[in-house]
Amino acid sequence: MVRAARPPHSCLGEPALKVFDGHNDALLRIYQDPTPATFEAFLKGGSSLHIDLAKARTGGLVGGLFAIFPPSQMAGDLADLLSGPGYDLPLPDPLAHPVGADSTIAMASILLRLEKASKGGLTVCRSVAEIEAAIARGSLAAVLHIEGAEAIGPDLHMLDVLYAAGLRSVGMVWSRNNHFAHGVPMRFPSSPDTGPGLLEPGRRLVKRCNELGVLLDLSHLNERGFWDVAELSDAPLVATHSNVHALCPVSRNLTNEQLDAVARSRGVVGLNFATAFLREDGRMDPDTPLDTMRRHLDALLERLGEEGVALGSDFDGATIPNAIGSSAGLPALIEHLAAAGYSEALIERIGWRNWLSVLDRTWKA
Template sequence: MSSSTRFFDGHNDFLLRLMKMPAPREETWLGTGRTGHLDLTRMKEAGFAGGLFAIFVPPASGGPPPDFKALMANPPYDLPIPPEMDHRIAQPDAFGMAGLLHWMERVAPDEFKVCRSGAEIRASMNDGVIAGVMHMEGAEAIDPDFDALFLFHEMGLRSLGPVWSRPTIFGHGAPMAFPGSPDIGPGLTDTGKDLVRLCNGLGIMIDLSHMNEAGFNDVAAISTAPLVATHSNAHALCTSPRNLTDRQLHAIRDTGGLVGFNFATFYLNPDGTAASDTSWDTMRRQLDYLITEAGEDHVGLGSDFDGCVLPDLIGDVTGVPRLFQALADSGYDDLILTKLARENWLACLERSLKPAS
């Protein structure tokens, strides 16, 4: 497979990094500074052809980001989870990040487009324009009456995770702990179940990453759409509560859904540490397992760029071609690599972003 293989990525936290950066933001977006994991210049260099861009509202306490390498250096660990956040606190940052996604399109209209349907995503990528899809990681900004959901949908929201690891009025997340089972705590609230039904009706994909097992089960029982976990790995190989059991992977397969292979070292390393010396063999074993259990048509990429500790072998978005080359060297053929790179995501999004009739 060519080192310039174009790919679709299921999760990144670039909008949060962009929001936190001091002016001029154009340098962060266009890539003159080459900080973090993503910018337009490196995305084009790497073959990043489209992706879900997360709106994630950080804990209200502010301060510097956690040092995950230190916090996860010596398992077992169970990191404290921030308390539930009211929608009136969450909305300013959430609306700000939604605006930044559209600002990115305005700054580079010939190179980046906010897309709202599977057909738009595929057409944009075919035209060589990066397809950006608005995603929400944790629905703290959605009010109990769902008024904000309709507004975000009009702005382009097409993928939503009801919870991050902290609880919301919609449900409970999987803790940042190791080792641990995703079968912890209650599932969706009644309001959360209503949220799933509304998202089905609007054609907003429900993201199961960060959801605990009871919440996963509730979505599976209610939703009429494919089950999707945008950035998760296999619990059998790394026993983080954030990773998916075999049963969950089978449910994703059986509904025509998708799991996005997460580059975060603490969901890759078998010992649960955030150490960045993760090997190609460790990454390949995770992908082998996901493909075996979920099926070769139901696995894509879900990098978690700008939101995690990456393997040194990847480093930033420009390392994705090295991952593809390592997989090719280990025996992955061009058909599997093309599915993994983009075709599985495109097919899943075409199935998932259709409003319920």
């Protein structure tokens, strides 16, 4: 690698390099506390979230995929459950279609209301041209994504409705089973090969997403489901927030064989900041150095090349390293990569260009 020609910050302290992020759960956090004060704090700053408009501006976050996650009831706090030397959490019960639909519509509404209330500070984007235009005028570019497609029935009718509302990315499962596929459990150590492949509605969902130009997110899908999508899909393979299984053998991470398949498809993997998916010991521990993140990026670059690696933080959905803390702390990672010898061009690719490129190769809008 060639060292960066200039530092990753301007002399005025503003981020000189942008970040477009593959995954955050800010909408879930607002959904769980949908008060006027929560909306106000997201729009004006001072929130407890990893992402609000003020933190995004400070950290150079220019946009990302805003996930809708229909929540499951967990038997305990996830951070506590993933803090031991090993764990094997049972898959949560499947979520009924009406429950998934209600929460999905509610979170989509939250994003649309934030767009209106922000008065230009946030823009829901449905094409790469709209993302580029939002970034150019300083508006946070938000792409509607669902993580766990329980809102979409086996007949797929709701997919067309959500697409019209702006949906451009679908993760058919979270870490639970549904009528499309089998989610991978939270298990360490474990292979991602934990169950059967896609169900028949899942196979039809792949085809319909290809027709519409909707990105299919393979994060949380078990390995057999991954290979079914790889066989069926004519789009790039994408995992918005996953890491390298060879470095952290948790079931959520991707094997070298899976990474090679992503590379062959000209797809992208977004580095997940969740410490349980970064650390060799699989622990959800915020005292995780940036070197650990960089080792995953190095390994991803080796398997995927410079056009296949991006960021998928899992902001507001996971315990992330204290060295970053929130979206305002993204410059710490950029500085670390520059100091480690990543060139400015490579940092730009990882930071935002690779996401826009793969979206442009996938979307038809």
